[in-house]
Amino acid sequence: MDEAQTPQFFLFKDTIARYALSGISDQQADQEEGSELDEFVSYLASEAWPTVPTAAQDATYDTRDKVPEIDQIALESTSFAFIDSLISYGIIEDADDAYKLFRRILDDYREQACAPPPVWSSTRTTECEICAREVPLTYHHLIPRAVHAKVLKQAWHPESMINSVAWLCRPCHTMVHKVASTEKLAREFYTVELLLGREDIQKWQKYAAKQRHGVRHR
Structure with a gap:
């Protein structure tokens, strides 16, 4: 299945969107068209997703035991374009902040993807x-x-x-x-x-x- 069609990818993208929107100013958000923000978030997600471990990409409640803890995931292969875009957009200041943010994004995504089904x-x-x-x-x-x-x-x-x-x-x-x-x-x-x-x-x-x-x- 294409990455853009998996529920996990959409969940990952939405997680990035929440952090991205909280990191830009209200004035900047008002200046951006909704479609432009969506394109930006989609770009970030498509750049970062390939560096997410396969077990995390396939994360569900039933596979939760196979998903690595976020602290165990090496971030050295994180896309430079992903980091540079975050800095250019003013969401973070430098690469160190980008790694910290990406780890929070992954942690949030993992928690949601592995959540138990509803009662x-x-x-x-x-x-x-x-x-x-x-x-x-x-x-x-x-x-x-x-x-x-x-x-x-x-x-x-x-x-x-x-x-x-x-x-x-x-x-x-x-x-x-x-x-x-x-x-x-x-x-x-x-x-x-x-x-x-x-x-x-x-x-x-x-x-x-x-x-x-x-x-x-x-």
Whole structure:
């Protein structure tokens, strides 16, 4: 996957942006167009990212034990263009400050990339995630509990995803379990987006969205 398409790269870029914006004056920020600031941050990220260890580039909660501590990362290979740009933009004064800043950026990035997944109950919505009606909701295990052991044994998904849920009304919940077996749901339709990609779910969605509370699945 191209570096610019990985969630980790975007997280790294956003981390740089926070530090860069805090290091420039309000007047300088006002003078810059939003697109120019974005281009500058994108440039910094693209220059610095190749020097980040591969294990850190691939950092997730599930790989956190493989990600080196930031103090263990040698910064001698840090891009000169990255350092020079920080100095030229007035964000830091010299190379020593640049190394210190880069270490803080890496530390912040590592903490975010390796953060544990959310408590799924906290993702509760007020509308069904399929039909979008505001009705009483149930939670659908996107990876059905009946196949959790097999999922982990076969390494279909990382452990951090095992308890992910979607908040669905009862009719939509019933429909989901009708269109595929528990194993197929676990392997192929383990997100709401993947479920909504099915033609039969799309047809059901259009029907259910027009119904009042109490629609009967058929």
